[in-house]
Amino acid sequence: MIKIAIVGAGSWATALAQVLAQNNHAVVLWARRQELARFINEGENQRYLPGIKLHPNITADTDLEKVLHEAAAVVFGVPSHCFRDLLQQSLPFIKSDAVIINVAKGLEESTLQRLSEVFAAEAGEAALGRYAVLSGPSHAEEVGRNIPTAVVAASREIETAKYVQDLFMTRDFRVYTNPDLVGVELGGALKNIIALGTGIADGLEYGDNTKAAMMTRGLAEITRLGLSMGANLSTFAGLAGVGDLIVTCTSMHSRNRRCGIAIGKGKSLEEAVASVNMVVEGVRTTRVAWELAKRQGVEMPITEQIYKVLFEKLPPREAVLNLMGRGKKLEVEEIALSKINWTLE
Numbered sequence: 001m002i003k004i005a006i007v008g009a010g011s012w013a014t015a016l017a018q019v020l021a022q023n024n025h026a027v028v029l030w031a032r033r034q035e036l037a038r039f040i041n042e043g044e045n046q047r048y049l050p051g052i053k054l055h056p057n058i059t060a061d062t063d064l065e066k067v068l069h070e071a072a073a074v075v076f077g078v079p080s081h082c083f084r085d086l087l088q089q090s091l092p093f094i095k096s097d098a099v100i101i102n103v104a105k106g107l108e109e110s111t112l113q114r115l116s117e118v119f120a121a122e123a124g125e126a127a128l129g130r131y132a133v134l135s136g137p138s139h140a141e142e143v144g145r146n147i148p149t150a151v152v153a154a155s156r157e158i159e160t161a162k163y164v165q166d167l168f169m170t171r172d173f174r175v176y177t178n179p180d181l182v183g184v185e186l187g188g189a190l191k192n193i194i195a196l197g198t199g200i201a202d203g204l205e206y207g208d209n210t211k212a213a214m215m216t217r218g219l220a221e222i223t224r225l226g227l228s229m230g231a232n233l234s235t236f237a238g239l240a241g242v243g244d245l246i247v248t249c250t251s252m253h254s255r256n257r258r259c260g261i262a263i264g265k266g267k268s269l270e271e272a273v274a275s276v277n278m279v280v281e282g283v284r285t286t287r288v289a290w291e292l293a294k295r296q297g298v299e300m301p302i303t304e305q306i307y308k309v310l311f312e313k314l315p316p317r318e319a320v321l322n323l324m325g326r327g328k329k330l331e332v333e334e335i336a337l338s339k340i341n342w343t344l345e
């Protein structure tokens with residue numbers, strides 16, 4: 001039995017603790033509030049994953065040093081906006097050979113960095129070899145109930161990705177490996193923007209056609225930004241790309257989609273986020289992605305319109321009209337233009 005620490009005690013951290021505990025690991029979660037640690041130690045995370053009886057191998061504590069002591073692997077299961085701060089607090093207590101696994105799906109707002117870049121900045125470039133990301137279509141509410149799920153472990157070092165695959169793989173939780181850290185991180189973070197958008201369309205009571213169009217064109221712009229930042233094209237056709245996009249844009253479990261629905265129904269951003277009562281990563285990610293699109297010089301029209309709805313009070317119906325009224329385009333411009341020598345004129 002090896003000890004695995006999880007920094008965070010929200011819905012995803014708790015669901016992943018269940019998976020790891022079922023694999024016979026000793027799992028200790030760090031909660032910042034006593035109440036949450038008590039819920040978990042009493043066998044149910046009533047706040048974040050109600051109705052699921054937790055495995056006896058799971059405990060929780062509010063003492064970060066105690067939680068991290070002698071852990072062979074450390075999972076960061078907190079929202080992106082507090083990752084750097086908690087990483088800084090944790091690093092002095094993490095064993096030098098421990099594997100670090102990040103499961104957050106977001107980007108850092110102040111620096112526009114991917115979370116692996118934040119990790120490298122804090123822990124040193126050499127430590128990146130023992131850093132992995134776990135991502136893919138996986139709602140905590142379903143993983144916690146052992147509903148069959150498939151995800152991806154990505155790392156610069158294949159051995160690290162394989163280690164993570166072995167840690168998490170169960171009968172109901174299948175883990176693939178992928179060397180494309182950049183693509184897996186971007187796929188997981190950027191799909192939340194499109195889920196906000198499809199949620200808004202649902203809130204406006206548009207139909208399935210609208211949703212399918214937004215998901216498909218959303219994937220096109222995610223891919224465009226990803227390729228400009230060094231990601232691998234095939235990652236976006238995989239679990240961390242289209243797979244996660246599908247689940248987040250269609251599931252009522254999705255916090256981003258539910259937030260979008262509330263906005264589409266006329267709630268303000270603040271009211272919509274408050275109604276979800278859990279982290280809505282896509283809001284900050286929209287700001288970051290819009291800045292990245294400008295920096296990289298790539299077109300991200302859906303992201304641009306969602307940015308305007310969220311932060312510039314553009315009425316959602318006008319955002320849809322703006323998207324529908326854009327100039328004529330080739331569907332697969334990057335691929336078409338490079339392979340068959342067409343032009344847009």
Ligand SMILES: NC(=O)C1=CN([C@@H]2O[C@H](COP(=O)(O)OP(=O)(O)OC[C@H]3O[C@@H](n4cnc5c(N)ncnc54)[C@H](OP(=O)(O)O)[C@@H]3O)[C@@H](O)[C@H]2O)C=CC1
Binds near residue numbers: 078105141
């Ligand atoms: N939920 C899901 O199904 C999935 C989520 N993810 C990703 O996992 C990450 C975590 O999401 P999720 O579990 O849903 O979030 P939740 O809202 O369920 O839980 C958030 C957790 O982080 C803690 N937290 C929030 N802010 C801070 C802070 N400033 N300092 C310390 N702790 C803090 C909360 O503690 P407190 O209760 O004290 O506020 C809580 O324990 C996100 O990046 C999300 O995109 C990925 C896959 C699936």
Ligand SMILES: O=C(CO)COP(=O)(O)O
Binds near residue numbers: 136137138195256279
């Ligand atoms: O990433 C997720 C599912 O794969 C969770 O998405 P939400 O944060 O929108 O619930």
